Amino acid sequence: MAGKSIIDVLENIPREVIYTIVLIAMILPLLRPLGLPVPVSEPIKKWYDAIESLPPGSLVLISHCNLGAYPAFDSMQVATLHHLFSRPVKLVFFSIDATGLVVYDTLLSKVDPKAYGKVYGVDYFHIGYIPGGETAMKALAEDFKAAVPSDYKGTPIDQIPMAKDIKDIRDFTMIICFTSAGETSIGWIRQWIVVRPEIKYLCCVLDMMLPTMRPYYEAGQVAALTGSAPGGEYEFLIGKPGSGIKKADAFTGAQLILLVFIIIGNIASIAKRMGKGGVR
Amino acid sequence: MADIITEIITEIGIWIAAFLTIAIVSVVYRDNPLFKFAEHTYVGAAAGYSFAVAIGNIRGYGIEYLYPTLKDPWYIVPLIIGVLMYFRYHRTLYWLFRYGIAIVVGTSVTAAFVRSIEADVLTQLRSTISILFTKGDAITILGNVVLVVAFITSLYYFIFTFPSLHAGSLGYIPRIGRWFMMIAFGYSFATTVVTRIDLFVGRLNFLLFEWLKLPA
Secondary structure, eight states, X not given: OTTOOHHHHHHTOOHHXXXXXXXXXXXXXXXXXXXXXXXXXXXXXXXXXXXXXXXXXXEEEXXXXXXXXXXXXXXXXXXXXXXXXXXXXEEEEEESSTXXXXXXXXXXXXXXXXXXXXXXXXXXEEEEEOSSTHHHHHHHHHOHHHHOSBOTTOOBGGGOGGGTTOOSGGGOSEEEEEESOHHHHHHHIIIIITTXXXXXXXXXXXXXXXXXXXXXXXXXXXXXXXXXXXXXXXXXXXXXXXXXXXXXXXXXXXXXXXXXXXXXXXHHHHHHHTTOTTOO | OHHHHHHHHHHHHHHHHXXXXXXXXXGGTOOOHHHHHHHHHHHHHHHHXXXXXXXXXXXXXXXXXXXSSOSOGGGHHHHHHHHHHGGGGOTTTGGGHHHHHXXXXXXXXXXHHHHHIIIIIIHHHHHHHHGGGOOOOHHHHHHHHHHHHHHHHHHHHTOOSOGGGGSGGGGHHHXXXXXXXXXXXXXXXXXHHHHHHHHHHHHHHIIIIIXXXXXX
């Protein structure tokens, strides 16, 4: 430390120190929740209202996330499933990524459809992973049964009762997409919403993708757009507290600490540039 | 008995997941053998899993239509295209793989491009132009005007064909555009940080409550 000014020290805080402080700021609120208020933001309200306004019997396509992004989407997906299963609608699950099937099993271990009186094949089913990205979306829109020979367990599609009436895109009322990939979130717009704008598109992306998706929302192509972080708000809204609410305090703690470090770094940098770095 | 075995297997899975999570996160200290092990395990497991899924897809979307009963002979075409890809490893017939690649890329690009004009360009343009005529309170109108100014000045910034458009008093326009873009990049970076925290808090949640089983 000898010979170093305060400004130098502040500008060169070892990253190990920063990581440790951020880690503590995350762990403490997880262990001892601060109980900070959970205000429900506008995007989450729109998400909730869109699902709540689904007419009985509506068919909803759920394109869930891949395994790598699961920690981020966990609370939003679980809360959305609780909400959807509580409504008189039918669900078709779809995985655009090969690892998505593991996510589906994990989700259903947290949300029990039987608790809502839902039966596999009658109220919901999973069509598995279909390779091809946008070409798969296009194929589903044009001829559902040709694109889906069987469900994810290998049961032929003709033997699934609720699949009998599904022909193409016109049978769906809503798509709900959870994704960490831009080509997926925009792909649904290109292959489904452009073709049939009546379909409500609910899109939950990683928060870093929000700037990219915002123009589509403003243009009316997305009915509700949210990042993955506000899962706690949704849990609060539907009255099913879960990991999202627990994570909210840790999230706030980490952000506040990072904000402090950004301010310190900038003050040090500006002070140095202004020639005031000689204070010992 | 079956329940106990399932429970043991689940518990082993949780311990492996916890070990790999800690090993991956250890890179924030510095690169180390533990991180390398976890990284290679991840790549290997992902490759193995993808291979198994791919085999399932070849069977479900190809072979089952052809054998044991011939349901649709046209399904031989994607199988041939797939086989063409492997000619890449043949010394003299390697050029055949280009046809496979060309067909796959051509189909995917066409599927995206046809609708891209409407989804990504025309609708966005209509929305941006019509925003000026949207009624609302003073804040909404101000926000809309800022959006249109940001759009025009940012677009102007990228006109490099005529240097005179960037000179003199006209030079203020791209400068304003650059400021708007810097703000947008700041927003993007902030949301990137938020995403990383979100992912990490998710893993912490797993370590504390599923692995260590601390009281929630």
